[in-house]
Amino acid sequence: MTATIADEKARNVTVSRGYRFEVVKLVSQWRIxxxxLACWIAPALFVAAVGQQSTLPVDTLFGRWMLATGWAGSLVMLGFAGTWALPLLTSVVAGDVFASEDRLGTWRHLLVAVRSPRRIFAAKALASLSVILLLVAGLMVSSTVGGLVTVGNLPLVGLDGHLLSPGDAAGKVLLAWVCALAPTLALAAIGLLGSVALGRSPMGLLLPAIAALAMQLAQMLPLPVAVRLALPSYAFIAWNGLFTSPAQPGPLLIGVAVSLAWAATATALAYRLFVRRDFTNLAYDGAGRRAVTAGALPVAGLVAVAVVLVATAAGTGFTGSGIDQDKVERSVATAFAHLYRIQARQLNRSDVTEAQLGATAACNKSGGKGAQEGPGNDWRCAVSWHLPDVEATGQAIYQLDVTADGRYVADGDGPKEVNGYFLVRTQTGDAPNPLWQFDGNVELLPTTAKG
Incomplete structure (x- = not known):
């Protein structure tokens, strides 16, 4: 009778009960x-500390605006999280959730208690996902609160120089963080796959971080656009398009879809390996050769299929770098016009519209020699504009450093009174001339609307 009651209780262990048990196990670990604690406190301290400094992280997107608005700090933290924090967090949580049972030799006890590998997998996957979401939420909330408390709820300058109201900035910052969850899920699924396939091997723990590093290196290379979009890491940078006017949602939507496809595929592969595992083998040390045939090869196939689908859907526009002369000229001219108006208000000059300025840019790469496309720090642009009631046409020179992902930094090269370095008065104190140096974004998709 006692054995019958025990069997009945074991059969009644549901996924929800297993999930609660796994969450308790995770949060009881000191490293978790x-x-x-670090995710909910450190970002606020970092943003607050930067807000008290005169030197800003201008090499980071939106870093140059951290003294102008509190919303910039959250975006700086998002850029850092996508590059370093989230890959490491997914490694520690998802990359160890199954391997820890192998190291401790507790699979037999867990199977006796639950009696269902399927429910065990679901409980562990959901528990690791919950902890990862808690960590991401901490990064977002902490960095946002730190910026708003230190600097204030002020307008944010977008990547094309247009001014976002505090309400618009709040909505887009939140949306950017939400979209970053998709590639985070992809890395977490890779962690689950490594944890299942490699057993107690430390490589399972490191797999998400190694995969993220490899994809980041790929994004730095002059690869075709279709290859970039086929990697979930692109979604960590595609949120840049939310901060232009009009927005550039195309790359972001593709990046999110690709990331979710990666997450679903890697999770399904991990589930398949786990439910087929022989738990009676106490010497189990990973799936061995099956880890390649049932894990790595399908993921590589997914990359190939994604490249083909993206390239086929967009035609020949996805076979190149996505950066060409026309796109660079439109982007620089648009950003200059928006920032010129901001400078005029800061210098108490008469306001003019973008239409009145009629700003245009003439850009060339390598002095006009060779193909006028692709990334590089040898782009040079001459921006021209015309003020009402002034016969002379204004002109300013910029040196551009365009990266392979479409981001660029424009550095003013004269005349000094227009785009040289000098301080202007702002709501938060003296700040560098907004036309001196600015960040911009070239949308890599061939469907960019002209503006």
């Missing part, structure tokens, strides 16, 4: 608690 330390990560939660």
């Amino acid at each position: 608690r330390l990560l939660v």
Whole structure:
């Protein structure tokens, strides 16, 4: 009778009960608690500390605006998280959730208690996902609160120089963080796959971080656009398009879809390996050769299929770098016109519209020699504009450093009174001339609307 009652209770262990048990196991680990504490406190301290400094992280997107608005700090943290923090967090959480049972030799006890590998997998996957979401939420909330408390709820300058109201900035910052969850899920699924396939091997723990590093290196290379979009890492940078007017949602939507496809595929592969595992083998040390045939090869196939689908859908526009002369000229001219108006208000000059300025840009790469496309720090642009009631046409020179992902930094090269370095008065104190240096974004898709 006692054995019958015990069997009945074992059969009644549901996924929800297993999930609660796995969450308790995760948060009871000192390293998980330390990560939660760090994610909910460290970003606020970092943003607040930068807000008290005169030197800003201008090499980071939106870093140059951290003294102008509190919303910039959250975006700086998002850029850092996509590059370093989130890959490491997914490694520690998802990359160890199955491997820890192998190291401790507790699979037999867990199977006796639950009696269902399927429910065990679901409980562990959901528990790791919950902890990862808690960590991401901490990064977002902490960095946002730190920026708003230190600097204030002020307008944010977008990547094309247009001014976003605090309400618009709040909505787009939140949306950018939400979209970053998709590639985070992809890395977490890779962590689950590594944890299942490699057993107690430390490579399972490192797999998400290694995969993220490899994809980041790929994004730095002059690869075709279709290859970039086929990697989930692109979604960590595609949110840049939210901060232009009009917005550039195309790359972001593709990046999110690709990331979710990666997440679903890697999770399904991890589930398939786990439910087929022989738990009676106490010497189990990973799936061995099956880890390649059932894990790595399908993921590589997914990349190839994604490249073909993206390239086929867009035609020949996806076979190149996505950066050409026309796109660079439109982007620089648009950003200059928006920032010129901001400078005029800061210098108490008469306001003019973008239409009145009629700003245009003439850009060339390598002095006009060779193909006028692709990334590089040898782009040079001459911006021309015309003020009402002034016969002379204004002109300013910029040196551009365009990266392979479409982001660029424009550095003013004269005349000094227009785009040279000098301080202007702002709501938060003296700040560099907004036309001196600015960040911009070239949408890589061939469907960019002209503006």
